[in-house]
Amino acid sequence: MKDFRIIQAMLAPLARRAATDLTSLTRFVTAASRRPSHSVRRAVATTASAAMADDKFSLPERYKGTEKNIWVEFIQLALEHKPLNLGQGFPDYGCPKHVTEGLAEVMHDPNLLLNQYTRGYGHPRLVNALAKLYSGLLDRTIDPFTEVLVSQGAYGCLYNAILGHVKPGDEVIIIEPFFDCYQPMVKIAGGTPVFVPLRPRQDAAARADGALSSADWVLDPAELRAAFGPRTKMIILNTPNNPLGKVFTRPELELIAELCQSHNALCLSDEVYEWMVFKPAEHIRIAGLPGMWDRTITVGSAGKTFSVTGWKLGWAYGPAKLMHNLQVVHQNTLYTCSTPLQEALARSFEHEMSLMGSPECYFTSLANDELRPKRDYMAQFLTDCGMKPVIPEGGYFMVADWTSLDKSKIDLSPYTPGKPDDHRFVYWLVHHHKLQGIPPSSFYSAEHKKLAEHYIRFCFIKDDKNLEKAESILKELKKSME
Amino acid sequence: MSAMLAPLARRAATDLTSLTRFVTAASRRPSHSVRRAVATTASAAMADKFSLPERYKGTEKNIWVEFIQLALEHKPLNLGQGFPDYGCPKHVTEGLAEVMHDPNLLLNQYTRGYGHPRLVNALAKLYSGLLDRTIDPLSEVLVSQGAYGCLYNAILGHVKPGDEVIIIEPFFDCYQPMVKIAGGTPVFVPLRPRQDAPARADGALSSADWVLDPAELRAAFGPRTKMIILNTPNNPLGKVFTRPELELIAELCQSHNALCLSDEVYEWMVFKPAEHIRIAGLPGMWDRTITVGSAGKTFSVTGWKLGWAYGPAKLMHNLQVVHQNTLYTCSTPLQEALARSFEHEMSLMGSPECYFTSLANDELRPKRDYMAQFLTDCGMKPVIPEGGYFMVADWTSLDKSKIDLSPYTPGKPDDHRFVYWLVHHHKLQGIPPSSFYSAEHKKLAEHYIRFCFIKDDKNLEKAESILKELKKSME
Numbered sequence: 001m002k003d004f005r006i007i008q009a010m011l012a013p014l015a016r017r018a019a020t021d022l023t024s025l026t027r028f029v030t031a032a033s034r035r036p037s038h039s040v041r042r043a044v045a046t047t048a049s050a051a052m053a054d055d056k057f058s059l060p061e062r063y064k065g066t067e068k069n070i071w072v073e074f075i076q077l078a079l080e081h082k083p084l085n086l087g088q089g090f091p092d093y094g095c096p097k098h099v100t101e102g103l104a105e106v107m108h109d110p111n112l113l114l115n116q117y118t119r120g121y122g123h124p125r126l127v128n129a130l131a132k133l134y135s136g137l138l139d140r141t142i143d144p145f146t147e148v149l150v151s152q153g154a155y156g157c158l159y160n161a162i163l164g165h166v167k168p169g170d171e172v173i174i175i176e177p178f179f180d181c182y183q184p185m186v187k188i189a190g191g192t193p194v195f196v197p198l199r200p201r202q203d204a205a206a207r208a209d210g211a212l213s214s215a216d217w218v219l220d221p222a223e224l225r226a227a228f229g230p231r232t233k234m235i236i237l238n239t240p241n242n243p244l245g246k247v248f249t250r251p252e253l254e255l256i257a258e259l260c261q262s263h264n265a266l267c268l269s270d271e272v273y274e275w276m277v278f279k280p281a282e283h284i285r286i287a288g289l290p291g292m293w294d295r296t297i298t299v300g301s302a303g304k305t306f307s308v309t310g311w312k313l314g315w316a317y318g319p320a321k322l323m324h325n326l327q328v329v330h331q332n333t334l335y336t337c338s339t340p341l342q343e344a345l346a347r348s349f350e351h352e353m354s355l356m357g358s359p360e361c362y363f364t365s366l367a368n369d370e371l372r373p374k375r376d377y378m379a380q381f382l383t384d385c386g387m388k389p390v391i392p393e394g395g396y397f398m399v400a401d402w403t404s405l406d407k408s409k410i411d412l413s414p415y416t417p418g419k420p421d422d423h424r425f426v427y428w429l430v431h432h433h434k435l436q437g438i439p440p441s442s443f444y445s446a447e448h449k450k451l452a453e454h455y456i457r458f459c460f461i462k463d464d465k466n467l468e469k470a471e472s473i474l475k476e477l478k479k480s481m482e
Numbered sequence: 483m484s485a486m487l488a489p490l491a492r493r494a495a496t497d498l499t500s501l502t503r504f505v506t507a508a509s510r511r512p513s514h515s516v517r518r519a520v521a522t523t524a525s526a527a528m529a530d531k532f533s534l535p536e537r538y539k540g541t542e543k544n545i546w547v548e549f550i551q552l553a554l555e556h557k558p559l560n561l562g563q564g565f566p567d568y569g570c571p572k573h574v575t576e577g578l579a580e581v582m583h584d585p586n587l588l589l590n591q592y593t594r595g596y597g598h599p600r601l602v603n604a605l606a607k608l609y610s611g612l613l614d615r616t617i618d619p620l621s622e623v624l625v626s627q628g629a630y631g632c633l634y635n636a637i638l639g640h641v642k643p644g645d646e647v648i649i650i651e652p653f654f655d656c657y658q659p660m661v662k663i664a665g666g667t668p669v670f671v672p673l674r675p676r677q678d679a680p681a682r683a684d685g686a687l688s689s690a691d692w693v694l695d696p697a698e699l700r701a702a703f704g705p706r707t708k709m710i711i712l713n714t715p716n717n718p719l720g721k722v723f724t725r726p727e728l729e730l731i732a733e734l735c736q737s738h739n740a741l742c743l744s745d746e747v748y749e750w751m752v753f754k755p756a757e758h759i760r761i762a763g764l765p766g767m768w769d770r771t772i773t774v775g776s777a778g779k780t781f782s783v784t785g786w787k788l789g790w791a792y793g794p795a796k797l798m799h800n801l802q803v804v805h806q807n808t809l810y811t812c813s814t815p816l817q818e819a820l821a822r823s824f825e826h827e828m829s830l831m832g833s834p835e836c837y838f839t840s841l842a843n844d845e846l847r848p849k850r851d852y853m854a855q856f857l858t859d860c861g862m863k864p865v866i867p868e869g870g871y872f873m874v875a876d877w878t879s880l881d882k883s884k885i886d887l888s889p890y891t892p893g894k895p896d897d898h899r900f901v902y903w904l905v906h907h908h909k910l911q912g913i914p915p916s917s918f919y920s921a922e923h924k925k926l927a928e929h930y931i932r933f934c935f936i937k938d939d940k941n942l943e944k945a946e947s948i949l950k951e952l953k954k955s956m957e
Contacts (some may be wrong), residue, residue, distance in 0.1 A: 056708070056739060057640065057741070057796065057797060057800070059639070059799075059800055059803060060638070060639070060640070060641070060642045060643075060664070060800075061642070063639070063800075063803050063804065063807070066803060066806075066807050067799075067803050069595075069806055071595065071810075072595070072806075075594070088592065090591040090592050091591065092587070092588065092591070093587060094587050095587075095590055099590075100582040100583075100590065101582065103578065103579075103582050103815070104578075104579040104582040104583065107575040107576065107578050107579040107582075108575075108579065112567070112568060112569050112570075113567065113785075114785065115570055115574075115575065115782075115783045115784075115785045115786065116565040116566065116567070116783070116784045116785045117563065117565050117778075117784045117785055118785060119550075120544075120546065120547070151809075152627050152631075152808075152809040152812070153809060153810070153811075155808075155809055155810050156627075156808065156809040159807070159808050159809065163535070164534070164535070164538070165532065165535070166535070167535045167536070168535075181807070181810070184807050185807060188807060189535070233531070264531060266532070303592075307590075308590045308591070309590075309591045309592045310588075310589065310590045310591045310592055310593060310813060310814030310815060311590065311813055311814075311815070312809070312811060312812060312813045312814075313813075321532065322532060324534075324542075325532070325534055325535075325538075328534060328538050328541060328542050329538065331541075331544055331547075332538070332541050332634070332656070332659050332660060332663060333627075333631065333634050333808060334626075334627040334628060334630055334631040334634065334787070334809070335546075335628070335630050335656070336628075336787060337627070337787060338785060338786055338787045338788075338813060338816060339785030339786075339787075340578070340785060340786070341813060341816070
């Protein structure tokens, strides 16, 4: 009887917690069934203290596994070694003057309310400009209030789309290589990623000169078909693709469109590099394909469009029914974005839209006049030093095969053992030649990292003098290998 | 049958309802009806595919959407939503313009994810001084998209399914949906006007008269309590929690191993003799407190949408993880400008020119007193706030026989209907404070209306004449 009351007293706190902490109660009962009563007391004490230990303030389950981030690692590496940094993707020279001047003007505007709260789903002047722009490009009338959402960068829009649509148990197809944030966002939403890799094709190269091109990296249609199933909620498409620079062709998009429709799945199309496309490649918006407007959410970026990655404004557009879910996530996460930045961005859009079709329009001059020469220059000096670049059709990154260098002169052993070779090569290059790239295996799922091991990613939206510095560093590297 | 069953069976792991409906229908009806039952079931299942995930259900409606819409339709004098309608300190806007002309072009490119170095250094320095401890700018300070975004990071970063979160009412409306999204259960503890002698010598109602019942607060804490959310100064009441009140909260947090999430966005808007006390500075509390601040409120630029959280590294880690997976980094130029403005004001700290003191003493106090006076004159009973820039007033002392609420939002609490009445009849807009209460406690707020007084004097004067008209119309 005494034992019963003792046990009951010990049980009470565990029972109260049992709805959320069944483990502790189970341990206690198991212990009690096996041992005499003084041991039971000890078992309870051990159980209780284990339950009270630091697990209380640990990360919630949904975030476990998302703590590490490659940018933290490589920004740290750059801080320590101060290399010529062609790693993280941002321009190190100026944006169009009207962009920065525009924000300065907003600060001097007599309308003081431009520094106060604006409409939650997007500043009216900006959503109107975006709706007008994309209505023209898609040849349909897009409603600025129900079909356009402005959030904290394209990153924030991807978050709104994934968290707003992916339910526990849903599958999300991610084409590899992928921008690293897609995977943790799917996990946080409780979804399961299904990876489908791009691979360099084995037959004839796309380019007439025989050089490798991002166009040579293709999906296996059978593999893509097999990835779609009854649990598929969404496929995430990134075109132009980071890091390859691949610009998906119409037939490739049509296959994705066909599968989305037959499986009633959404397409989340990350098109942040939409204006960085090198002729003859052409950016095609999957939302404009037949049957796709109703099941596509497209994401864009002010940072990439106007070369101001630090402004962190992005947008998503799509049918009202689907956009509603993004609005709900947005209003519960951060509610509204910066008014002055949105006002300035609206003015800059109006300016460029008045120039559309002309060569002065930044939407065309950025790719044609600024980036293309830099791309070609980088491809040439990477080739000269012995690497094999994959010429991108879009974007501002280039991956290059470094394994054509003399491997006997590259000792990777001191660097990040256990990691894929490209990761170790990035460290080697920083230590030996003070030049930083990013390992493309970071953009692959665990099971496919080997596909990227031979490559390194460099960013070419850099001032010419920095590209020239890169060229001399690589000339040195070549010399050191002779 | 097998062909019809196959798609439902494949989905059954996540959609048992549809399969069950099918089987139930099949067991009851002849085969052509079964086909129809299946078709209905299938289309119902398909429509549900793009519905909101469970975690967001119930969070779609938002009072701001409703009242911004009301204002758009009727164009009243708007003393509803809280933002200044006049200028911020000149160095703030000038600062951002200067950043645009800075030769350092990288000020328009990505900065550090957890907060621009110059800004987190300024914030760490500021709060280190105020809390008399050394705060590490890199591991103990996080900058996010407004205080709103920081609250999100804190709640989503710490609340697990099954956790309880104590919310003191009235509360800023976003706390409740965020707790729901995290899978937590809110436990509401209301502030109530006390029955004994009012705090103010002149007998007028004060936010200091609104207090918690200590026994009720104690009872709210339990083994599942993860967190209590404190907002001081409080929106909408303007209550500034006293040291004894904070000490009780601190005692309960420690005895229950719970966190305190302290929303202190109005920290600089405190009217003497009230004093803003940071609970993170109380004994034993640094290690279990996350404090949130706001650029929009500190510098009167609500449209800049930058906020920060500070606390011990172990707790802040969780906020960093949520932040890096949600939006990764905030605007560089805004953070740079804000850092410069902080440095400027910090060099003036202690002097009357410092905006951190002049805002409350020179600008807001007179506006507060003016509003209290014209609300009293027209027959309402204002609750004088000790802090913040909102004032609630009891409108039920007006002649109710002259106020016909019947056409307005039937079924809603009376304050909600009164706000509509006031907009329709007198083109003046406030916010119903019952919006800041849980469903079970909305009655506590029905007699009040909330007005914002951080408005240009000419607009406050307009409000006074509108209310004079109202009074006349009731005679």
